[in-house]
Amino acid sequence: MLINPLKAGTGGADRAHIEAVIYEASKGTRFFEEQKRRHARTADRIARLKAHAARVTRSDLAEAEQTIAHRRAAIEAAVLSDVDADGRPRVMVHCDLDAFYASVHEVDEPQWRTVPMAVGGTGGDGVLTTANYVARRFGIRSAMPTWIARKLCPQLAVLDLDFAKYRVAAAKVRTVFSRYDPRFRSASLDEASLDLTPYLAEHPELTPAQAVEAMRAAIHAETGLTASAGIAANTMLAKIASDANKPNGQLLVPFDRLGILAFVGALPVRKFPGIGAVTDHVLDAFGVLTGADIAAQMPFLWTILTPALRDYLLCVSMGVPSGAALPPAPPGASSTPGGDAATRRSGISSERTFKSTASLAFLQAMLRDQCATLADDLRRSRVFARTLTFKIKKESFAVLTRSRSTNGYVRTAGELYRHVEPMLLAVVREHRPPTQWRLLGVRASGLVGENADGMTAGVRVGVRVGGNDGGNDRDDATRDGRRSDAVRRRGGHP
C-alpha cells in the first residue's frame, strides 16, 4: 500500500481485509503506477533532506534555537492579544455536517439510512463524493472509485449528486449558524467556523459546550441532519476537534496553554490541517509522528525545511494557526493553508476527463468546450484574465501544464482559445504519437475586474479602450453548438 487512504474507525482484521481488496483492485492500473512514481519522487526528496541533515552542524542548530526562541515568544504574545473587544479570550467553534450529501438523501428517503449508500461516482469515471456511515464500515470512502467500492461492498447503492438539494439543506443549516454568530464563515457547503464569544457574553447561563449542544440540536431539529463540532481557543484547534467525535459528537479543547500543548502534543501530525499524505511521509522519515515530536525536533527541522513549512510546523505544534504574529502580508497575498473565505478568488478554471485519445481534432474540440465554459464563468464573475494556464494529463496520469501571460483583457471563448491552442499543439508535438491523453483544461488567473470593484483605475480605462465592457463578449458559436461539435469531431486524426 503506497498511501493509506483509511481513517480510524475500521478495526483490526476488517481493516487488513479492506486494504487487501483495495490493493488487489488497484495494482497494475495506470493510476497505481503513477502513484508509485510519485512515491518514488517523495523518497528522493527524503533522501535529499537526509543528505542535507547529515551536514547540519552544532552551530546551525544553536542558531536555529535562537531564532525559534524569538519566534515562540512572538507567537505566545500574539496568543495573549487574541481577545475580543472586551478583553475576553475567544471561544471558537468549527461545525461540520456528518456525511453531508449522503445524509441529505437519507433525510429525504429514509430507506437509505440502514443500507450501504454513497453519492456521486455514477458517471463514466465515477469516484464517490460521500458515503454514509453504513458504507464506511465496509471501507468505502470519499474519492474512492465506484468500481473499487463495489468490490468492497457489492450491494452498495450509488446515488446521483443533487446540488440543488444540498444547497437548500445548507441554507437551512446556515440560518442556525447565524443565530450563534451572524459573521460565521463557511469554506464549503457542509462546514462553518463561528466565533461564539459574543453569544456566550449574552448568555452567561450557558457553558460553551451547552451552547454548542443546543446549536447541534437545533440543526437536527430543523433539518434532520447531524453535525459534529469542536470548541477551542482558535479555529484551527476547533477544526481538529470537530473531527474527533464524529459523527454527531463534539469535543472541547482546553483553553489554557498547558492543556492546548497537551492536546496538540498527542496528535498524529496527519491531523493538522495542511499536513497531507506526503508531508506526513516526510516527517515520518525523520521520526516525527506527533505534535510533541515536532516541538521536540523543531531546531533540527528548522535547519532542513523550507521557510513556510517550518514556520507552519512551529505554529501548529504550539496549538496556534500558522502565520501567527507575522508582519502583515504584502498586497495581493492571502494567508493560511486551508484558505480564508473572505479573500477574493485568484483564479477560475475548467477541466474535463474523457476517454483517452490521441486525436488532435478531439483535443481541439474539447479545448474549445473548456474555453467556452471558462468564458462564461469569467463573464459571470465580471473579470478578465492576465494569465492563462493550459493543463493536460496523459493516459498514464502524468500531468503537464503550460502557461502564458496576456495583455490582461482576455475573456471571450475565442480569445481564450487563441491563446491556449498553441500550448496544446506544442505539447502534443513534443510527444511521439500515439501518445494518449485523458484530461484537458484551462485556468485563468491574475484576474482583473471589469469595474472599480477592488481594481485599479488603469485597468478600468484599459478595459473600456479594449471595448470589452457591457457584456458583448459572446463568441461566434453557441455553447450547444460547440458541445455537439466536440463529440462529432472525435476521431479525425491529424
Place this chain on the structure above:
DNA sequence: TACATACAC
C-alpha cells in the same frame, strides 16, 4: 513568470 507539487473539500 513558468512549471510542478501538495493540500482541502
Place this chain on the structure above:
DNA sequence: TATGGTGTATGTA
C-alpha cells in the same frame, strides 16, 4: 476495464 473538479499556496528556476 477501471481513480473527479475547483481553488489555494508554495518551491524552484
